[in-house]
Structure formats: C-alpha cells, structure tokens
Amino acid sequence: MNEHPLLINILIYLLSAVIAVPLFKKMGLGSVLGYLVAGAVIGPWGLALITNVEDILHFAEFGVVLLLFLIGLELEPKRLWEMRRQIVGMGGGQVILTSILFYIIALWLGLNWSSALIIAMSLSLSSTAIALQTLNEKNLLTTQTGHSAFSVLLFQDLAVIPMMAIIPLMGDSQLGNNSDLLSAIAEVIGVIALVIVGGHYLTEPIFKIIARTHMREIFIAFSLLLIIAIALLMDKVGMSMALGSFLAGVLLAKSEFRHELEVEIDPFKGLLMGLFFIAIGMSINFGLLIEQPLFILSLVMLLVLVKLCVLIVIARLFAFSTSQYPLFAIVLSQGGEFAFVLFTLAGDMEIISPQVIEPLIVVVALSMAVTPLLMLLNDYFIQPGFAQFSPIADHDILENMNHPVIIAGFGRFGRVVGRLLHANNIRTTILDHEPDMIDDARVYGYKVFYGDARKSALLHSAGADSAKIMIVCVDEPQMALDIIDMAKKHFPHLTILSRAYDMGHAFDLLDRGVNLFQREMLSSAMVLGEKALLELGYGAYEAHHATNIFSDHDRSLFQQLYQTDALEKRISISRQARDELAKVLAGDQEEQNRRNNEDWE
Amino acid sequence: MILIVFSHPYPHRSHANKTILDGVSQTEHVIIDDLYQKYPDFHINISQEQSLLRQAKLIIFQFPLYCYNVPALLKQWQEVVLTRQFSLDNEAHGRALQGKSTMAVVTTGHKHRSYQQGGDDNYSLDDFLRPLEQLSVHCGMHYHSPLALHQAHRATETELTQFTQLYSQRIEDLYRQAGQSDE
Numbered sequence: 001m002n003e004h005p006l007l008i009n010i011l012i013y014l015l016s017a018v019i020a021v022p023l024f025k026k027m028g029l030g031s032v033l034g035y036l037v038a039g040a041v042i043g044p045w046g047l048a049l050i051t052n053v054e055d056i057l058h059f060a061e062f063g064v065v066l067l068l069f070l071i072g073l074e075l076e077p078k079r080l081w082e083m084r085r086q087i088v089g090m091g092g093g094q095v096i097l098t099s100i101l102f103y104i105i106a107l108w109l110g111l112n113w114s115s116a117l118i119i120a121m122s123l124s125l126s127s128t129a130i131a132l133q134t135l136n137e138k139n140l141l142t143t144q145t146g147h148s149a150f151s152v153l154l155f156q157d158l159a160v161i162p163m164m165a166i167i168p169l170m171g172d173s174q175l176g177n178n179s180d181l182l183s184a185i186a187e188v189i190g191v192i193a194l195v196i197v198g199g200h201y202l203t204e205p206i207f208k209i210i211a212r213t214h215m216r217e218i219f220i221a222f223s224l225l226l227i228i229a230i231a232l233l234m235d236k237v238g239m240s241m242a243l244g245s246f247l248a249g250v251l252l253a254k255s256e257f258r259h260e261l262e263v264e265i266d267p268f269k270g271l272l273m274g275l276f277f278i279a280i281g282m283s284i285n286f287g288l289l290i291e292q293p294l295f296i297l298s299l300v301m302l303l304v305l306v307k308l309c310v311l312i313v314i315a316r317l318f319a320f321s322t323s324q325y326p327l328f329a330i331v332l333s334q335g336g337e338f339a340f341v342l343f344t345l346a347g348d349m350e351i352i353s354p355q356v357i358e359p360l361i362v363v364v365a366l367s368m369a370v371t372p373l374l375m376l377l378n379d380y381f382i383q384p385g386f387a388q389f390s391p392i393a394d395h396d397i398l399e400n401m402n403h404p405v406i407i408a409g410f411g412r413f414g415r416v417v418g419r420l421l422h423a424n425n426i427r428t429t430i431l432d433h434e435p436d437m438i439d440d441a442r443v444y445g446y447k448v449f450y451g452d453a454r455k456s457a458l459l460h461s462a463g464a465d466s467a468k469i470m471i472v473c474v475d476e477p478q479m480a481l482d483i484i485d486m487a488k489k490h491f492p493h494l495t496i497l498s499r500a501y502d503m504g505h506a507f508d509l510l511d512r513g514v515n516l517f518q519r520e521m522l523s524s525a526m527v528l529g530e531k532a533l534l535e536l537g538y539g540a541y542e543a544h545h546a547t548n549i550f551s552d553h554d555r556s557l558f559q560q561l562y563q564t565d566a567l568e569k570r571i572s573i574s575r576q577a578r579d580e581l582a583k584v585l586a587g588d589q590e591e592q593n594r595r596n597n598e599d600w601e
Numbered sequence: 602m603i604l605i606v607f608s609h610p611y612p613h614r615s616h617a618n619k620t621i622l623d624g625v626s627q628t629e630h631v632i633i634d635d636l637y638q639k640y641p642d643f644h645i646n647i648s649q650e651q652s653l654l655r656q657a658k659l660i661i662f663q664f665p666l667y668c669y670n671v672p673a674l675l676k677q678w679q680e681v682v683l684t685r686q687f688s689l690d691n692e693a694h695g696r697a698l699q700g701k702s703t704m705a706v707v708t709t710g711h712k713h714r715s716y717q718q719g720g721d722d723n724y725s726l727d728d729f730l731r732p733l734e735q736l737s738v739h740c741g742m743h744y745h746s747p748l749a750l751h752q753a754h755r756a757t758e759t760e761l762t763q764f765t766q767l768y769s770q771r772i773e774d775l776y777r778q779a780g781q782s783d784e
Contacts, residue, residue: 541610
C-alpha cells in the first residue's frame with residue numbers, strides 16, 4: 001500500500017466515480033449526487049479509504065477554477081457588460097436579502113453579532129460548481145434561467161472579496177488596520193490590471209509561438225500554466241481563484257485559440273470537478289449527523305428553504321415567467337464552497353468557535369446533496385404541473401388529449417414545422433426543455449409541455465397514446481435517436497417523422513425504421529445554391545430545374561451510400577458520384593441546347 | 602397599359618425570343634410579365650397577376666409553341682389566374698377582362714408551310730391556338746389573329762428586326778384601337 005500511495009488514491013477515486021456516476025445517471029439522479037455519494041462512501045466516515053480530505057478538497061478546487069475559465073471563454077467582454085444589470089441587480093439582491101435573513105436567524109439562535117454576520121454572509125453564497133454542473137448537464141446554461149443563475153453566481157464570486165477582507169477586521173484589530181486594507185485594495189487592483197493587460201497583449205503572441213511548434217502537450221501545458229499562475233496570483237491578494245481564471249477566460253474569448261483551449265481544458269475540468277464533488281462528499285462529517293440528526297437536518301432544511309424563498313422573490317422582481325421560478329431557485333439553493341473557506345478563515349481568527357463551525361460545514365455540504373434531489377422533484381412533479389395546470393393549458397385539457405401531432409423540440413426547426421401545421425388548423429402538442437421557448441409559444445395558443453421528451457411519462461401526459469404522429473425536431477442527433485427508441489418501445493402506433501442532422505444521422509434513423517426524415521440543412525442550402533445560379537445568369541426556371549435535378553441525384557446517392565456502409569466505400573462512392581452528377585448535369589444541358597437550337601424557339 | 606405575358610422556360614438560350622422581347626419592350630406602355638422568371642416553381646402569385654390584367658388594355662401572350670400548345674406554365678397560369686370568379690362573375694369588378702384586346706405572338710420550330718392540312722403539322726397555327734381564342738372570347742375579350750415567327754432558331758438578324766418592328770407596330774395599333782373603343 002505504501003509504495004504508490006498517490007496511484008492507489010487515484011485508483012480509488014476513479015473506481016468510485018466510474019461505479020457511482022453512471023449508476024446515478026442511469027437512475028436519473030444526476031452526476032453530482034453520484035460523485036457526492038461516491039465521496040461519502042470512500043471517505044473517512046465511510047470505508048475510510050481516503051483520509052487527507054482537506055488536501056484533496058484544496059487540490060480539487062482547481063476544477064472550479066478551470067470551469068470558470070471555460071465559462072469565461074464563452075463570454076466576450078461586451079456580452080459581460082450587457083449583463084451588468086442582471087449581475088448587480090439579481091446577484092446583489094440575492095446576497096443582501098439572504099444575508100439579512102440569516103443574520104436575524106443567527107442572532108435569534110443566540111450567536112454574537114460578528115459570528116452571525118460572517119455566517120450570514122457565508123451562507124448567502126451558492127455553490128458555483130454544483131449550480132453550473134447541474135445547468136450544464138441539463139443543457140440549460142444558455143437559457144434565460146441559466147444566464148440569470150450565472151449572473152448571481154458571478155456576483156457572489158465578486159462579493160467574496162470584501163467578505164474575506166472584513167473577517168480579519170472583526171477579529172484581531174491589529175491585523176486589520178486601515179493601511180493594511182488600503183494596501184490590500186491596491187494589490188487587488190494591481191493584480192487585476194496585470195491580468196487584463198497581460199491577458200490582452202501577452203498571451204496571444206505566446207500562444208501563436210507555441211501553436212507554431214505543433215506540440216499539443218506544450219500548448220496544454222502553457223494553458224494550464226497560465227490558468228494556475230493567474231489563480232495563484234489572485235489567491236495571493238485574497239481574491240477568488242475562480243474569479244481570476246474567469247477574468248482570464250473572458251480576455252481570451254475573442255482569441256483565435258479559443259476553441260482549441262476549450263477542447264484541451266475540458267477533460268481536465270471534468271475530472272477535477274468530479275474530484276471536487278467527491279472531496280465534498282468525503283468531508284461530510286457523518287459523525288455529527290448521527291449524533292444530532294434532527295438538529296443538523298432541520299438546519300439544512302432551514303438553509304435551503306430561506307435561500308429558495310429569497311431566490312423566488314428575486315425571480316419575481318426580475319419578471320421571470322412563473323414556470324422558471326423553481327429551476328432558478330433550486331439551482332442556487334445550496335451553500336457554497338466559499339462558505340468552507342470563510343468558516344475556516346473565521347475559525348483561524350477565532351471569531352467563531354469550532355462548535356459552531358463544525359455542524360455548519362456539515363449543513364453546507366449536505367445542502368449541496370439536496371440540490372440534485374430537488375432538481376429531480378422539479379423535473380418529475382413541479383414542471384409537468386406547470387405544463388398541465390397553467391391557465392392556457394388548463395381550460396381545454398380534453399382537446400389537448402386528442403391532438404394528432406406531437407412535436408418534440410421547438411427550436412428554430414420545430415417552430416417552422418409547428419407554425420406550418422398551426423396555420424393549417426392542425427392541433428399540435430409541443431415538448432421542449434427550454435422554458436423561454438415554452439412561454440413565448442404559449443402566448444400564441446400553442447400547447448407546450450416542459451420536459452425531457454426522452455421520458456415516456458412526459459409523452460404519456462402529452463397525449464402520445466391518442467396522437468397519430470410524432471415529429472422529432474430536437475437539434476441534438478443523439479437525443480433524437482433516444483426519443484425515437486423510447487417512442488418505438490412505448491408508443492409503437494406513432495408514425496415518427498424526424499429532423500436528421502446529416503447523412504450519418506439519417507442512416508441511423510433509417511436503421512430504426514424511420515424513413516420520414518429531412519436532412520436539416522439540405523433544402524435551405526439548395527435554395528441558396530439556386531440563388532447563386534441566378535446571380536450567375538441562369539434563368540429562374542433553369543436554376544430551379546438544375547436544383548431539382550441535383551436534389552434527385554442527391555437522393556439516389558443517399559440510397560446508394562446507405563446500402564454500402566463501410567466508411568472507405570462511402571468516400572470512394574461519393575467521389576464517383578460527383579463525376580456522375582457532372583455527367584447528369586452536362587447531359588441535361590446538352591438536352592436543353594438541343595431542344596433550343598433545333599426545335600422550338 | 603400593354604401587358605406582355607411572356608412564357609419561355611429558357612429565354613436566354615433563345616436568341617430570337619430575347620431579341621424580339623428586348624425590342625418590343627421599348628414600345629410605349631409595355632409591361633413585361635415574365636412568367637418563368639417569376640414563378641420557376643410554378644407557384645403563381647394569383648392576385649398580382651389579376652391586378653396586372655385589370656390594369657391592361659391590351660394583353661399579349663408571347664411564347665414558343667411547345668408540343669403544339671402553350672408552355673406548361675402558361676397553361677397553369679390560365680387555370681389559376683383566369684378563374685371563373687375573376688373573369689366571369691366578379692361582383693365588385695364585374696367581368697374583369699371584358700372589352701380588353703388580346704393577341705398571341707408565337708415562335709415555332711417549323712416552316713410556315715408545314716402548318717397546314719397535308720403539311721408536316723397538318724393543322725394551321727390558328728387551329729392549334731383555338732383553346733386560347735375561345736378562352737379569350739369566353740372572358741369577353743377581343744381576340745386578334747396571332748403573329749408568328751416560324752423557324753425562329755434559323756431567323757437572321759434582319760428577319761428578327763423586321764419581325765420586331767411588325768410586332769411593335771401591331772401592338773401600338775391595337776392599343777390605339779382599344780383606346781378609341783373605350784371612349
């Protein structure tokens with residue numbers, strides 16, 4: 001055991017993750033809970049395979065740093081500036097309101113004012129890691145709710161800085177005199193300026209030089225070096241490491257290396273985030289929980305409930321649509337990893353006694369495990385409830401049950417299909433997992449259900465038993481296949497039509513017996529090609545005719561390709577087919593010339 | 602307004618038709634309604650076509666004779682634009698085409714003499730155009746006998762110029778007559 005302690009530890013982490021996460025995913029509980037449980041099992045309170053929890057937690061926090069870096073990459077400075085109202089308004093509102101409530105509760109529970117203040121501020125923060133991982137897994141990061149949640153998290157990350165700064169002030173007065181605070185502020189400003197200037201002017205040329213060497217591992221090494229350096233620099237001046245790397249990400253959002261960075265950093269992020277969750281799971285002190293289960297659990301409930309209430313108030317103030325309240329509130333309802341940091345800091349300064357801190361750490365960790373459970377509740381009970389009992393869907397549930405058409409996915413593609421049918425008075429039931437889309441569509445009298453169309457229960461409540469056809473318009477190829485597999489199994493009477501991503505996806509659809517499909521880009525690309533022919537001087541009818549011939553040919557080529565599935569063969573036939581098409585068009589042109597020159601003018 | 606309803610699937614491959622159309626489009630009051638250019642997918646904007654017809658005093662159908670008939674899109678146009686409601690009993694506007702003049706201008710691939718009994722084509726051009734004639738009369742229009750350019754693909758530049766002049770002259774005359782009969 002002692003020869004390779006590191007490797008053995010890694011083995012344990014990987015093994016627990018590989019077992020727990022797929023299991024929890026399969027049960028629909030989400031990966032976060034899987035990691036947390038895996039951590040609890042291998043940790044000191046479980047099988048005690050791992051003991052140095054603190055170190056692991058610190059190391060794994062780097063996963064959050066990478067996560068924020070990647071999110072920064074997606075957000076250009078301009079976009080960030082556009083979000084400023086959301087960030088300050090929603091984030092500020094949430095932090096201040098929650099802090100005030102927890103402060104009152106803490107005082108009421110008999111704590112002194114300084115402990116109460118620090119605890120209140122710490123508990124107002126949510127877990128960036130859990131919230132973003134949850135949103136990401138549900139594909140909701142780019143939705144309105146996702147943006148709002150992210151704005152709040154961003155503000156919290158910023159709010160940590162003054163919180164960390166005032167803790168020393170409240171403890172030993174010698175540690176926190178004014179000149180120290182001033183120089184600390186100066187340091188912070190200096191470091192931020194350094195990151196901005198360096199990120200803007202220095203990194204790009206260096207990336208260029210490194211990219212020219214064509215050594216992938218050096219590119220990765222430099223990327224990680226950069227992020228670690230910035231994170232440490234930020235940490236040094238008492239700022240959140242995650243915030244620093246987020247800043248670096250934003251600065252690189254316009255860089256030409258953005259996509260490469262995303263691809264290379266992503267696996268590291270995934271693994272470290274997993275480790276982070278495992279570490280949280282390990283750090284839950286089950287001893288305390290067993291000693292005082294009622295006390296701890298009621299504190300967890302109190303924490304989550306207060307946060308949920310405040311978040312719902314915030315959602316109301318910012319005019320969310322009602323169906324989005326629960327998701328937004330649940331995602332941010334847990335205590336965050338910064339609470340650990342702040343508690344530890346306050347403990348070191350002897351502002352709060354260990355007897356108060358220990359149960360609080362358990363409460364925060366447990367609250368993180370509550371989020372995936374609440375999400376589950378939301379998916380299965382709350383959101384379907386909104387779909388069924390919202391005022392519009394309410395008054396004609398019977399009619400709803402008899403809709404002949406179900407459309408899964410109401411994005412750019414599904415909307416056109418839906419509108420065309422709607423315009424012809426065909427009643428459709430629409431399924432989508434994007435709340436914004438749903439509210440917009442409901443206003444115009446579409447019957448929209450929120451949820452994951454892969455779940456047979458949702459299809460059942462959407463009236464799949466009495467529907468005739470289902471049109472799958474989701475944009476993710478794999479999700480479309482999953483929906484179709486499920487529908488074939490549970491609702492075999494449905495005729496399935498599907499949007500196909502490309503030829504390969506269309507082959508997959510054919511394999512499943514779905515022959516009513518449309519390749520999503522084909523028609524519009526041909527229309528644009530036809531316009532190009534027009535610009536090149538073709539007559540309108542001739543251009544249209546040439547496009548039709550191309551379309552026919554493409555169809556027969558598709559059939560031919562489907563029958564020969566080896567990749568090698570596909571390539572050679574496609575080359576052969578190009579020659580063939582040229583022949584067809586040339587032949588067609590000859591025919592036209594002959595007809596025009598010799599026959600009818 | 603003189604409306605030339607032009608129907609040719611491949612106009613820029615037809616030197617004759619293009620030359621003639623370019624020439625005649627210079628004539629005063631002429632508006633060209635190029636069906637194949639406007640509706641390559643045969644999806645005709647009916648109200649737009651009907652409104653053009655309403656404004657016209659003289660309606661010319663210019664087309665190449667295809668399979669002894671009008672080109673497919675012109676046939677489609679007749680079916681969807683010249684509806685009963687539009688041309689026969691429209692309450693608001695009455696018979697929309699009543700009193701207007703019309704004429705066909707046709708290019709053919711064969712010699713003039715083959716369009717007669719016993720010739721290669723066995724019937725005259727007038728015979729082939731009977732449906733158009735009767736359709737016009739049925740809608741209350743004055744039908745004038747067609748102008749034809751035979752063996753259009755062999756026509757010399759001089760012949761084309763002459764034909765274009767004849768064509769312009771003819772439609773100007775008809776337009777003037779139509780105007781007088783209006784007054």
